[in-house]
Amino acid sequence: MTYMQAHRYLMQFAIRPSVQRTAVMEYLMNHKTHPTVDEIYLALSPGIPTLSKTTVYNTLNLFIEKGAVQMLTIDEKNARYDADTSKHAHFYCSSCGKVYDFMISKPEVYEFPVNPQFNIHSMQLSYYGTCKNCNN
Amino acid sequence: MTYMQAHRYLMQFAIRPSVQRTAVMEYLMNHKTHPTVDEIYLALSPGIPTLSKTTVYNTLNLFIEKGAVQMLTIDEKNARYDADTSKHAHFYCSSCGKVYDFMISKPEVYEFPVNPQFNIHSMQLSYYGTCKNCNN
DNA sequence: TTCACTGCAAATCATTTGCAAGGCC
């Protein structure tokens, strides 16, 4: 995924593509590891020395508002961000703290239930446990 | 749900039932609103004037460790706690911040998927949107 | 020129830690 592709993607969401914003989106598209704010900041700092963590926060909050990324609440310590808004679940390893994408083969689990009490906008399906690397 | 029932429930999990611990468990059993630490503390303070928030934190962490309650990560602001460990989903209203229990009729969504990469201990199914009270 | 964006510093808020006092076996 190139810088220009991230640039175009932002325009689709009517997000003005500044250098900082495009770099954050490019990073999210290329690193499907559901990074934290700190990880994004540390990764981009060398390339953009003036980057501040405030801008990373501002940028991610804007992306969420515009619907370009999803915030994951799977990890109680830090917010994590996912630019992949397609239907998939996540697995959180409580040993190493990594968040993995998790494809569930039953499509019906992703359907929004019908309930007159609730107007559902989105959902999150999260599994917890230990990953293979940590089990051995 | 009485104090004595909460007391017995704690014993089942090999949790020494102090006055503070039993009061926290009794509160969780009687208020299925997925309270935050602060809500629990504020509710119990009048009855137990010496209670400290540290003790509420200690107590809830102990309950989680022993498997007597589940921590919900549905709300990115505060941890929330649920003494009902049976299979059910949750709905988070992004307008009023309330967390509702949400029964999903399809039992298959609660089944742990089989995947050699992951050793699954638990899951959370969370829906986001606005509730009926906030829509009107 | 105007207005949105950026980034530093300070503030806020939830949670954890250190530690001393109290209570139970």
Place this chain on the structure above:
DNA sequence: GGCCTTGCAAATGATTTGCAGTGAA
């Protein structure tokens, strides 16, 4: 006595806010 529990105060760490400087349309 010894250990577990409690609770205060301080520390930590993520996130937000205030605000002034910068840059683009």
